[in-house]
Amino acid sequence: MKNLISIFDLNYKDIWSIVSLAVRLKKGENVGKNLNGKSLGLIFEKPSTRTSVSFSVAIHQLGAFPLMLDAQNMQRKRGETIEDTAQTLSRYLDGVVIRAFRHEDVLEFAASSGIPTISGLTDLEHPCQILGDILTIVEKKNISAPAGLGRVKVAFIGDGNNVANSLLAACALMGINFSLAAPKGYEPNDEILKKSKQAAKQSGSQIVITSDPRKAVVDADVIYTDVWTSMGEESQYQKRLKVFKNYQVNSKLVEGAKKDCLIMHCLPAHRGEEITADVIDGEHSVIFDQAENRLHIQKAILLHLLG
Ligand code: CP
Numbered sequence: 001m002k003n004l005i006s007i008f009d010l011n012y013k014d015i016w017s018i019v020s021l022a023v024r025l026k027k028g029e030n031v032g033k034n035l036n037g038k039s040l041g042l043i044f045e046k047p048s049t050r051t052s053v054s055f056s057v058a059i060h061q062l063g064a065f066p067l068m069l070d071a072q073n074m075q076r077k078r079g080e081t082i083e084d085t086a087q088t089l090s091r092y093l094d095g096v097v098i099r100a101f102r103h104e105d106v107l108e109f110a111a112s113s114g115i116p117t118i119s120g121l122t123d124l125e126h127p128c129q130i131l132g133d134i135l136t137i138v139e140k141k142n143i144s145a146p147a148g149l150g151r152v153k154v155a156f157i158g159d160g161n162n163v164a165n166s167l168l169a170a171c172a173l174m175g176i177n178f179s180l181a182a183p184k185g186y187e188p189n190d191e192i193l194k195k196s197k198q199a200a201k202q203s204g205s206q207i208v209i210t211s212d213p214r215k216a217v218v219d220a221d222v223i224y225t226d227v228w229t230s231m232g233e234e235s236q237y238q239k240r241l242k243v244f245k246n247y248q249v250n251s252k253l254v255e256g257a258k259k260d261c262l263i264m265h266c267l268p269a270h271r272g273e274e275i276t277a278d279v280i281d282g283e284h285s286v287i288f289d290q291a292e293n294r295l296h297i298q299k300a301i302l303l304h305l306l307g
């Protein structure tokens with residue numbers, strides 16, 4: 001495996017191996033691998049705090065050079081094609097992390113560059129986020145073998161967006177039970193749902209898509225949410241506030257899950273919209289550990305692909 005653009009670029013074994021490597025790295029174990037002397041480019045077409053900083057620091061800590069490219073000032077902005085950009089950059093760089101609007105653009109970059117290409121989020125998926133989230137679940141639920149994931153239920157409440165798509169795919173591959181509550185018309189991507197259902201047959205994961213948040217959280221070990229309006233959808237903000245108003249993660253909804261249920265959010269959050277401030281800052285929340293885990297998982301991802 002060379003690229004990480006979709007969760008489906010990985011299988012059950014790969015995901016467990018990346019997550020367990022991250023657990024060891026987080027504990028400070030010297031895994032005897034590094035990326036000394038390599039140079040990695042970071043191209044962000046959309047804003048980022050966690051992904052850009054955690055990848056830059058991870059690359060630096062592994063002994064490689066992180067080159068943050070300003071997408072606004074690249075010739076691509078003036079019409080240079082992705083193919084030409086990719087072919088050129090591959091002559092200088094050993095790998096690239098790209099956050100793009102179009103998922104197809106990242107696939108095209110990977111195909112034309114031939115160098116390891118990692119998606120830092122597209123309109124369709126956010127794979128690195130979700131690998132970090134599996135690390136958080138493994139850590140917080142004291143899971144020491146992949147079979148342990150089979151006793152976990154994750155409930156995603158809100159928009160069936162990039163984060164929801166990758167979470168659904170990862171849960172299906174890993175045997176994690178998954179329910180998602182979204183308003184009609186805002187369910188996960190059809191193709192990803194189809195592939196996830198196929199994967200779930202193998203892994204034993206139970207997948208439920210509903211429009212009822214209270215139903216989704218019953219017996220949940222994890223409640224996960226994300227913004228109602230993702231980057232690039234700003235013009236739909238007012239409409240989405242109305243569509244999603246019954247999908248807020250608040251203390252009442254949390255009461256419907258297991259007593260020790262974890263609250264997760266990829267961040268950035270809109271406090272008071274998809275999640276209330278008391279839940280973000282409350283006793284069940286692991287949201288900032290989740291953010292920290294981005295750093296540990298990025299190192300494991302980089303070593304898995306380039307080490
Ligand atoms: N969760 C996440 O990807 O955050 P950023 O948009 O800040 O990178």
Ligand code: NVA
Nearest residue numbers: 161163226230231267
């Ligand atoms: N769904 C959000 C995730 C941000 C990390 C977005 O795409 O804006």
